Amino acid sequence: MKKLLSFFVVAALYSLPLSAQSDRWQQRAKYEMNIDFDAQKHQYKGTQKLVYTNNSPDTLIKVFYHLYLNAFQPGSQMDVRSRTIADPDARVKDRISKLSPSEIGYEKILSLKQNGKPLKYQVVGTILEVTLADKILPKTQHTFDLQFEAQVPLQIRRTGRNNSEGIDYSMAQWYPKMCEYDYEGWHSNPYIAREFHGIWGDFDVKITLDASYVVAATGYLQNPDKIGYGYSKKDVKHKAGEKLTWHFVAPEVHDFVWAADPDYKHDVVKVDDKLALHFFYQGDSLSRVWKEMQPMAVQAFKIMNEKFGRYPYKQYSIIQGGDGGMEYPMATLITGRLTLPALVSVTVHESIHSWFQMILGTNESKYGWMDEGFTTYAQNIVMAELFPTKLDPQRGSTASYRSLVKSGLEEPLTTHADHFNTNRAYSVASYSKGAVFLNQLGYIIGKEKLETGMKRYFNEWKFKHPNPTDLKRIMEKESGLELDWYWENFVGTTKTIGYGIKEVVSIGGKTDVVLAREGQIPMPLDVVVSYKDGSQENFYIPLEIMRGEKSESLYSKTTLLADWGWTYPEYTFTIDKNLADIERIVIDPSQRMADINPDDNVYPSLPKELPRLKGEKVQ
Numbered sequence: 001m002k003k004l005l006s007f008f009v010v011a012a013l014y015s016l017p018l019s020a021q022s023d024r025w026q027q028r029a030k031y032e033m034n035i036d037f038d039a040q041k042h043q044y045k046g047t048q049k050l051v052y053t054n055n056s057p058d059t060l061i062k063v064f065y066h067l068y069l070n071a072f073q074p075g076s077q078m079d080v081r082s083r084t085i086a087d088p089d090a091r092v093k094d095r096i097s098k099l100s101p102s103e104i105g106y107e108k109i110l111s112l113k114q115n116g117k118p119l120k121y122q123v124v125g126t127i128l129e130v131t132l133a134d135k136i137l138p139k140t141q142h143t144f145d146l147q148f149e150a151q152v153p154l155q156i157r158r159t160g161r162n163n164s165e166g167i168d169y170s171m172a173q174w175y176p177k178m179c180e181y182d183y184e185g186w187h188s189n190p191y192i193a194r195e196f197h198g199i200w201g202d203f204d205v206k207i208t209l210d211a212s213y214v215v216a217a218t219g220y221l222q223n224p225d226k227i228g229y230g231y232s233k234k235d236v237k238h239k240a241g242e243k244l245t246w247h248f249v250a251p252e253v254h255d256f257v258w259a260a261d262p263d264y265k266h267d268v269v270k271v272d273d274k275l276a277l278h279f280f281y282q283g284d285s286l287s288r289v290w291k292e293m294q295p296m297a298v299q300a301f302k303i304m305n306e307k308f309g310r311y312p313y314k315q316y317s318i319i320q321g322g323d324g325g326m327e328y329p330m331a332t333l334i335t336g337r338l339t340l341p342a343l344v345s346v347t348v349h350e351s352i353h354s355w356f357q358m359i360l361g362t363n364e365s366k367y368g369w370m371d372e373g374f375t376t377y378a379q380n381i382v383m384a385e386l387f388p389t390k391l392d393p394q395r396g397s398t399a400s401y402r403s404l405v406k407s408g409l410e411e412p413l414t415t416h417a418d419h420f421n422t423n424r425a426y427s428v429a430s431y432s433k434g435a436v437f438l439n440q441l442g443y444i445i446g447k448e449k450l451e452t453g454m455k456r457y458f459n460e461w462k463f464k465h466p467n468p469t470d471l472k473r474i475m476e477k478e479s480g481l482e483l484d485w486y487w488e489n490f491v492g493t494t495k496t497i498g499y500g501i502k503e504v505v506s507i508g509g510k511t512d513v514v515l516a517r518e519g520q521i522p523m524p525l526d527v528v529v530s531y532k533d534g535s536q537e538n539f540y541i542p543l544e545i546m547r548g549e550k551s552e553s554l555y556s557k558t559t560l561l562a563d564w565g566w567t568y569p570e571y572t573f574t575i576d577k578n579l580a581d582i583e584r585i586v587i588d589p590s591q592r593m594a595d596i597n598p599d600d601n602v603y604p605s606l607p608k609e610l611p612r613l614k615g616e617k618v619q
């Protein structure tokens, strides 16, 4: 009873801000699933009761479900996409085309009813198209009862059986999942490899399978004393051949993942009184590196709680499985045979997705940069604390973005994840340019405003579907600046940033500095002048269209200059000192502005590298 009570208290607490903080409506789903799993055949039968609440002002005449496992069949859109894209994912390539009938994945619908009435439906690849018996009117609740059977595919991408490290079942995208309908309409995208969007709701899942398996999942286990396996202190003996039912409840999430393996070792480590991390990994050979990783994972959660907002659930599971690292609510599947820094890095990255996408539920198909990019940005910060370095933690993201620009393959961040022409353009845009976006936003509005803005973003948009404009409004309110020009250019286009010091001229005891805008995206400028007496002065040039100035405590002395109207190609300011007193002038020494060609940002210009002699070794 106590558990049940605490679930409802938690659910009530979580659902409160949904109506309180923003007036944008969102749909609600309550799933109850019962799964009977046959580990001999790698198949399962399931029943699903879905209580669907239409909070929209619209009347719905159709609904759609994702049937993700159908992607793992020869000739599927995912298979063909992988065989025709210029740079296929090495994990997929042509592997789907070679799956035999016993190795493919499928989800077959056996029956579907709405409020007890049988429904007409059609399976179109990975989408179930359903014609409703009863229209779903605004502000009404309807119940869908679905029976299905499914086969777990050989592990190709994210989900499946027998992954490369021998984990029996990595069960992601495994159940018929209602597509999200939001203020932008239906999102019934066929599954062709990447990115998800789901309805906020509650899951109650019972999984029955051979008692030799240890199960890890989203949510809280409801019957730990029957299960044992590290979930309770009691050592529970299970008979060979017996089946065991695992009962999980997950409040306020938009997906549910689970994994099962007979060899899982299960450790529980507390972050604090309110949060425990669960680790599932294959026994003794990995014990040393996984044990070494655990305190670092704890530390990562502490840093994230402090800098980006409190993780709201009581549990998070780091599960060996999948094919690299993939985030899910309250859990991640990661491959586990790694060196310590690599294992920590993937754990940190996936854990941070708890903030970006699992709590701040952006539609990652449309705005991948808001989850992968922001996760990468925070990962760079957390990793620099766990493995201290004097180097700029964001330098790798900036370098990777610059190299994509130079490759000519870049596409705008507004591109739907499925529609990028290459995997490289998608991944560098989402991961690296997304991280650069935030780092550079800190340059524009100031480091402190970015930090408080990110916390405000978390508090106002948790358990919802924030979009780029929602984030923009938060940052505008936080900084008092107009920021649409930054979103429009850096997100909506592939235009680039370029500034340079064109000329430095001595004029009667004073010095004129002529700056040139060489790129198409305008930016405010920090220009730091170092004098020969050892002092430094930052000349700050706001962009006129910001309608204000940043406040930032990065430099000891800052002189505010006149605004730069963005159409002017040049800007001149005067330093009240002799040219001979000036040691150096640098545009943006913090290097947070992603100038695509930073070579001309320094005066006097840095010596060009001497041409190397033939046969000379490069260090």
Ligand SMILES: [Zn+2]
Pocket: 349, 350, 353, 371, 372, 375
């Ligand atoms: Zn990620």
